[in-house]
Amino acid sequence: MTSAPQTATDSPKKLDVLIVGAGFAGMYLVHKFRKLGYSMLAVDAAPEVGGTWYWNRYPGARCDVESLQYSYSFSEELEAEWEWSEKFAAQPEIHAYRKYVADKFDLRKDMLFNTKVTSAIFNDDTNRWLITTDQGQAFDAKYCVMATGPLSVPLFPKFEGMENFKGKIYHTGKWPQEEVDFSGQRVGVIGTGSSAVQTIPEIAKQTKELYIFQRTANYSVPAQNRPLTEEEKASWKNNFRQLRKKSRTTRVAMLHEFGQKSALEVSAEEREKEYQRRWEKGGTNFGYAYNDIILNEEANKTCADFVRRKIDQIVKDPKTAELLKTQTYPIATKRLCIDTDFYETFNKDYVHLVDVRSNPIERFTENGLTVAGKEYCFDSIILATGFDAMTGAVLNIDIRGKEGLPLKEKWEAGPRTYLGLQVAGFPNLFMVNAPGSPSVFTNMVISIEDSVNWITDCIANIDKQQYQRIEASEQAEEEWVHIVNEAANKTLVPKANSWYLGANVPGKTRVFMPYVGGFDKWLNLIWEIAEKNYEGFELSK
Numbered sequence: 326m327t328s329a330p331q332t333a334t335d336s337p338k339k340l341d342v343l344i345v346g347a348g349f350a351g352m353y354l355v356h357k358f359r360k361l362g363y364s365m366l367a368v369d370a371a372p373e374v375g376g377t378w379y380w381n382r383y384p385g386a387r388c389d390v391e392s393l394q395y396s397y398s399f400s401e402e403l404e405a406e407w408e409w410s411e412k413f414a415a416q417p418e419i420h421a422y423r424k425y426v427a428d429k430f431d432l433r434k435d436m437l438f439n440t441k442v443t444s445a446i447f448n449d450d451t452n453r454w455l456i457t458t459d460q461g462q463a464f465d466a467k468y469c470v471m472a473t474g475p476l477s478v479p480l481f482p483k484f485e486g487m488e489n490f491k492g493k494i495y496h497t498g499k500w501p502q503e504e505v506d507f508s509g510q511r512v513g514v515i516g517t518g519s520s521a522v523q524t525i526p527e528i529a530k531q532t533k534e535l536y537i538f539q540r541t542a543n544y545s546v547p548a549q550n551r552p553l554t555e556e557e558k559a560s561w562k563n564n565f566r567q568l569r570k571k572s573r574t575t576r577v578a579m580l581h582e583f584g585q586k587s588a589l590e591v592s593a594e595e596r597e598k599e600y601q602r603r604w605e606k607g608g609t610n611f612g613y614a615y616n617d618i619i620l621n622e623e624a625n626k627t628c629a630d631f632v633r634r635k636i637d638q639i640v641k642d643p644k645t646a647e648l649l650k651t652q653t654y655p656i657a658t659k660r661l662c663i664d665t666d667f668y669e670t671f672n673k674d675y676v677h678l679v680d681v682r683s684n685p686i687e688r689f690t691e692n693g694l695t696v697a698g699k700e701y702c703f704d705s706i707i708l709a710t711g712f713d714a715m716t717g718a719v720l721n722i723d724i725r726g727k728e729g730l731p732l733k734e735k736w737e738a739g740p741r742t743y744l745g746l747q748v749a750g751f752p753n754l755f756m757v758n759a760p761g762s763p764s765v766f767t768n769m770v771i772s773i774e775d776s777v778n779w780i781t782d783c784i785a786n787i788d789k790q791q792y793q794r795i796e797a798s799e800q801a802e803e804e805w806v807h808i809v810n811e812a813a814n815k816t817l818v819p820k821a822n823s824w825y826l827g828a829n830v831p832g833k834t835r836v837f838m839p840y841v842g843g844f845d846k847w848l849n850l851i852w853e854i855a856e857k858n859y860e861g862f863e864l865s866k
């Protein structure tokens with residue numbers, strides 16, 4: 326950020342748009358708004374661009390969407406210049422990519438770092454937002470865009486006695502910037518979600534003893550990560566236009582081999598062969614082997630059972646294998662974990678799995694923690710305990726809409742949006758990756774790009790027509806909430822106690838948050854709505 330910081334005594338700085346967040350979404354918003362000639366600023370609590378890939382630098386952090394696809398598609402020059410080294414890039418490479426993008430498009434000059442947005446208050450008379458920060462600055466913007474991230478508020482469970490622990494506590498989602506060396510240490514990991522599944526094999530390479538505390542067994546499939554071949558890189562560079570276009574016609578904004586048959590219409594032998602082929606190929610492609618895996622319990626079980634058989638084959642200790650197979654939900658109804666040697670790691674004699682479903686963690690002590698009256702002693706404990714997802718970051722900001730209505734109050738019974746883009750009662754405020762959007766079910770870079778394209782196009786359009794405000798109507802919002810619920814209820818996804826439902830946060834209202842009806846459908850719909858001059862939105866001068 327180039328301009329001098331404001332002080333509390335300055336009058337609010339006038340902007341066309343204030344963006345909160347400088348991850349994939351915030352960065353692209355800056356680029357787009359600048360091209361449109363808008364004055365804008367993106368504010369981020371981090372000292373650098375990157376969002377997710379700035380904060381989550383735990384050992385083993387990688388993307389689960391193939392690197393070639395998990396990247397921006399808006400610039401042909403960028404597609405041509407950037408070279409991914411591996412099928413699934415690791416955090417340092419993804420972060421380097423984001424910094425490269427920031428440099429290439431000179432994004433930082435419209436960004437303010439190390440600054441948290443604390444409130445955003447709408448003024449009914451001026452139709453503008455007053456945004457304040459923890460550094461005492463104030464901004465007066467016609468539009469405000471929340472690009473605050475769906476997984477940006479780490480969840481720190483409150484265990485009794487946590488403050489007494491003499492060792493170090495880390496959270497995967499807020500990992501220190503400097504290297505952490507666990508050599509020779511006794512380490513405990515709490516959680517077995519995607520972050521844990523990625524970090525456990527890496528941490529196990531260093532530790533003397535490693536204990537993993539598992540509450541819910543997860544399904545994980547191998548990434549089969551490897552360097553990209555020169556042919557693969559060249560093929561992407563020659564075909565990316567068609568490939569990007571095609572990915573936007575899928576329900577997850579990602580190219581996969583989408584199985585066209587039901588798992589139940591083929592023989593058990595054929596299924597086994599197909600699951601095995603996909604297992605060997607690696608990645609989340611495994612979960613798309615048949616078209617009814619997340620629709621039909623019986624079909625789903627064929628897929629889940631295959632993974633359980635794999636666990637039996639890989640994990641030598643039968644008790645550990647048994648515990649790793651106690652999944653309580655249908656496969657692929659939480660984002661499928663992909664790993665490198667997760668199950669294999671349990672064959673190391675110093676790696677132990679502890680069940681904390683039947684006996685939850687009781688308390689932390691000076692030396693470690695206790696489960697079922699037994700004390701486990703550690704030098705370090707890693708919380709791989711996830712995030713207050715989708716609503717956490719926006720609700721950390723005191724957002725007040727028309728007539729001072731707090732967003733917290735509006736969302737008391739669960740989050741509500743129109744298309745995942747706007748909330749009724751909050752004019753000129755847009756959100757990226759909000760509840761009601763397909764976001765977390767997709768290759769998120771692509772769904773982010775399309776959300777940003779739509780938001781920036783919408784703002785440019787209504788300004789051209791000299792409207793002063795745009796606001797989702799209550800009725801359109803109500804109908805969209807119904808559509809989001811219906812889409813989820815047609816699938817097995819509500820059967821998992823996942824962060825999609827808010828089930829991981831004590832006291833959070835349980836509402837299925839993402840739209841699972843298909844990215845392709847959503848994309849067509851939002852542009853149809855734009856063509857109808859923003860049907861379902863109220864425009865006023």
Ligand code: FAD
Pocket residue numbers: 345346347348349350351368369370371375376377378379381386387388389390395440441442443472473474475476477520718721722757758767768769770773
């Ligand atoms: P973020 O990258 O989360 O950026 C949001 C930014 O907003 C943060 O930098 C945060 O500091 C800032 N912020 C929030 N609140 C405030 C505030 N009040 N004031 C100032 N700043 C604020 N998705 C995929 O599609 N594929 C993957 O492989 C994949 N891997 C993932 C791996 C991990 C470990 C995690 C946690 C998530 C992963 N995701 C993946 C999801 C990922 O979050 C998205 O792909 C994407 O990076 C989100 O970008 P964003 O810009 O919307 O949000």
Ligand code: NAP
Pocket residue numbers: 387388389390476482497515516517518519520521523538539540541660662663681686709710711712824829
């Ligand atoms: P997560 O999936 O929510 O997993 C959190 C883990 O911590 C779960 O095993 C949970 O158990 C456990 N846990 C939480 N509180 C606990 C407590 N009090 N006691 C015991 N266990 C507790 O979080 P995450 O692993 O960070 O992943 C979140 C999302 O980020 C993923 O779904 C994915 O979208 C994204 N992500 C992607 C990748 C990737 O592969 N690219 C990597 C990391 C993250 P329960 O299940 O019982 O609640």
